Amino acid sequence: MTDSGSTLARSVAERVARESYGRLVAYLGGRLGDLASAEDALAAAFLAALEKWPVDGVPDNPDAWLLTIARRRRLDDWRKDKVRARSADHLALITEELSAAAERAEEIADRRLALMFACAHPDIDVSVRTPLILQTVLGLTASDIAARFLVSPKAMGQRLVRAKARIKDEKIPFVVPEKEELSNRLPPVLATIYAAYTNGWMDIDGAETLGQEAIWLARVVVSLLPQEPEPKGLLALMLYAEARRSSRRASDGAFVPLDSQDVGLWDHEQLRLAEGLLREASANGPTGRYQIEAAIQSAHVARRLSGIANWQAVVSLYDVLGRIAPSPVVTLNRSVALMRIGQADAALGDIYALAGDPRMADYLPYWTARARICADLENHVEAAEAFTVAIGLCWSEAERRHLEEQRSKVLC
Template identity: 90%
Template sequence: MTVSGSSVARGVAERVARESYGRLVAYLGGRLGDIASAEDALATAFLTALEKWPVDGVPDNPDAWLLTIARRRKLDDWRRDKVKAKSADHLALIAEELSTAAEMEEEIADRRLALMFACAHPGIDVSARTPLILQTVLGLTAADIGARFLVSPGAMGQRLVRAKARIRDEKIPFLVPEKEELSHRLPPVLASIYAAYTSGWMDLDGAEALGQEAIWLASVVVSLLPQEPEPKGLLALMLYTEARRSSRRGPDGAFVPLDSQDVGLWDRRQLRLAEGLLREANANGPTGRYQIEAAIQSAHVARRLSGISNWQAVVSLYDVLGRIAPSPVVTLNRCVALMRIGQVDAALDDIHALARDPRMADYLPYWTARAQICADLGRHVEAAEAFTIAIGLCWSEAERRHLEGQRSKILC
C-alpha cells in the first residue's frame, strides 16, 4: 500500500472505474461465461475498495486488487449455493488463473477483444450488439448509451439485460471467431468503438482514457483484418480528430471551436497516419461510412491548414454519407455545411424538419447547430432560445461557458 486518505482513494477508485471497468468485466465475464455475474462481482469489489482504500491505502495494482475481490465474491456465491465438488474445483482453477492473469495486461486486453466479438454474435439481437459492447467492454452506462442511440435509459437498460441473459442461457462463447467470421461481426464492433470515442471526445472535462482505448481497439481490429477498408477508415477518422485534441482548450481552459483553433498545436504525426490509413482504406475496396466520415474530417483539416474554403466538397461528402448511413446527425451536420456555402433556406428547412423528430428535444448538437444557424441569419430571439436550451443540456463546463458567451453576443 502506498497512498492513504479518503479523497485520494475515492479519486483513484473513480479513475479505475473509468479506465479499467470494461477490461475487468471482459476478463471476468469471459472466465465465468456470465456478464451479469461479472458485473455484480465487480460492483462488490468497487464498494469494498471505497471502504478499505481510505483506511488501508491504495494498492500498487488496483486492477489486480479488484479482480481478487471479485473472484472471492464469486467463490463465496458458489459456496453458498452448495455447488457440486467438481464445479467448485473448476472454479478454484479459474480463481488461480485470475490471480496470475491479474498482472498480465495483454491477456486482459485479449479477453476484452474476445468479448467484443462475442457480443456481436449472430444469436444476439442486432439492436443490442453495439450497446452491449459499449457497456460491458467499454464501461459506458445505460444512460450514456441511450443518449448515443437517442433511446431512453430505461428502454436501453431492458435491451441490455435481455442480451446478457441470452449470452448466459445460450452459452455463447467468449472467443475471437475465425477470420472468415470476423467480417460478419465487424459492424457492431466498429460502431461501438466509434461511439466510445465520440463519448470521450464530447466530454471536454473528462480524462482522455476512453478515446485512447477506442483508438487502441481500432488498431487491433486493423491488424486482425488488414484487407478490410472500414476499420482503417474508422482509425483514420479518430486520428484526424485526436490530432486536434490539444487545441480544443485555450490557455484559460476555455473551449475553442474548430475554426478558431491554433493549427500549430495539431499533432502532425497523427494527421499523417490518418491520411495514410484513409488512402489504404480507399484502395482496399468499396467505400463505407467511416471512410466518408474520415474524408469529411480530412477536408476540415485541409481547409484550416490551407485557408482555402472547401465547404462544397464537405456538403457533397455528407450527401454520400446520407445515402450510405442516413441519420438525423448526418442531416444536422449537412445543415451547418449548407450555411457555409450560402444555401440558407435549405439549411433552415432541414433544421425545422429535424425539430419534428422527438429525439432532437434532448440532443445537444441539434440545439447548438440551430442556435448558430439562427444567429448567422440574424434571428436573434430564436437563436437565444436555442442557446438557452443547449446550455441546459451541456454537461461540459468549458463548452457551457462558450455557449453562454455566444448567447451574450446576440443579446447585446
C-alpha cells in the same frame, strides 16, 4: 488520512474503476462464461474500492486488487448456490486461474476485443449486439443505452438480460473468431469502438484514456483485418480528431472551436497517419460510413491548413453519407455546411424539420447549430433562445462559457 488526501484517493479510485471496468469484465466474464455474474462481482469490487482506497490508499496494482475482490465475491455466490458440490473441479480450476492472475505483477491480459466479438456472435440478436457491447465494455447503464436507441430503459434492460443469458446458455466463447467470421461481426464492434472514442472526446474536461483505448482497439482490428476498409476509415476518423485535441483549449482553459484553433498545435504526424489510412481504405473496397466521415474531417483539416474554403465539398460528402447511413445527425451537420455556402434558407429548413425528432430535444449539437444559424440570419431572439437551451444541456464548463459568450453577442 486528511480530508484532502481522502478526496484525492477517492478521485483516483473512481478513475481507476472507470478505466478498469471493461478490461476486468472481459477477463472475468471470459473465465466464468457468465457476463451477468462477472458484472455483479465487479460492481461489489468497485464499491469496496471506493470505500477502502480513500482510507488505505490506492494499491500498486489496482486491477489485481479489483480482480481479487471480484473473485471472492463470486466464490461466495457459488457457495451460497451450492454449485461447488456439483462442479468442484471446474470451480477449483477457475479459482486457481483468477488467483494466479491477481498475484501477477504485470497488467492483467486485455480481453476486451474478444468480449466485443463474443457480443457480436450470430446467436445474439442483431438489435442488441451494440447495446450489449456498450454495457459490458464501457459500463454504460441500460438507461444510458436506451436513450441512444430510442427505447424504454425497461425494454433495453430486458434485452440485455436475455442476451447475457444467451451467452451463458449457449456457452459462446470469449475469443476473437477466425478471419472468415470476423467481417460478419464487424459493424457492432466498430460502432462500439467509435462510441468509446466519442465519449472520451466529448469529455474535454479530462478522460483522454477512453479515447486512447478506443484508438488501440481500432489498431488491433485493423491488424486483424488489413483488407477491410472500414476499420481503417474508423481509425483515420479518430486520428483526425485526436490530432486536434491539444488545440481545443486556450491557455486560460477556454473552449476553442475548430475554425479558431491554432493549427500549429495540431499533431501533424497523426494527421499524416490518418491521411494514409484513408487512402488505403479508399483503395481496398466499397466506401462505408467511417470512410466518408473521415473524408469530411480531412476536408476540414485541408481548409484550415490551406485557408481555402471547401464547404461545397463538405456538403457533397454529407450527401454521400446521407445515402450510406442516413440519420438526423448527418442532416444537422449538413445544414451547418449549407449555411457556409450561402444556402441559409435550406439550412434553416432542415433545422426546423429536425425539431420534430424527439432525439433533438436534449441533443446539444442541435441547439448549438440552430442558435448559430439563426444568429447568422440575424434572428437574434430565436438565436438567444437556442443558445439558452444549449447552455442548459452543456456539462463542459469551458464550452458552456463559450456558448454564453455567443449568446451575449446576439443579445447586444
